[in-house]
Amino acid sequence: MATVPNDVLRIAEADAALSLAELPVPFIVLFERGDVSVELFSPRGTDTQKPHTRDELYIVSSGSGIFERAGQRCDFKAGDVLFVPAHVEHRFTTxxxxxxxxxxxxxxQGGY
Incomplete structure (x- = not known):
């Protein structure tokens, strides 16, 4: 897991995306401090993620599609924010x- 130092002022998406493209997994951890972790995620073909143990926010940077959370579906596009509570089934279906x-x-751990 490659994270930036705690004294970082800025994380450039373009640089993070270049690093992500070199990895065998569809995400890169960019910053961790206390109970916060920041990643860049770009699934390749199919989103195969499983429920996570902490609450999470997705801030869509580019693209569009359909997101599913616990049987609910919604369209999403760049600029949208999506919330998923800990342990809830979810994925970007298209x-x-x-x-x-x-x-x-x-x-x-376990969410709020």
């Missing part, structure tokens, strides 16, 4: 080729 999203995990 997404454009340019889809990227910031992921912010926060709070205690």
């Amino acid at each position: 997404f454009s080729a340019d889809f990227k999203t910031w992921v912010i995990f926060f709070g205690p």
Whole structure:
């Protein structure tokens, strides 16, 4: 897991996306401090993620598609924010080729 130092002032998405493209996984952890973790996520073909142990926010950076959370579906596009409570089934069921999203995990294990 490659994270930036705690004294970082800025994380550039373009640099993060270049680093992500070199990895075998569809996400890169960019910052961790206390109960906050920031990642860039860009699934390749299919979103295979499983429920997480902490609450999370997705801030869609580019692309569009359909997001599903616990049986609810919604369209999403760049600029949207999506919330998923800890332990809830979710995934991006369809997404454009340019889809990227910031992921912010926060709070205690198990969620609030």
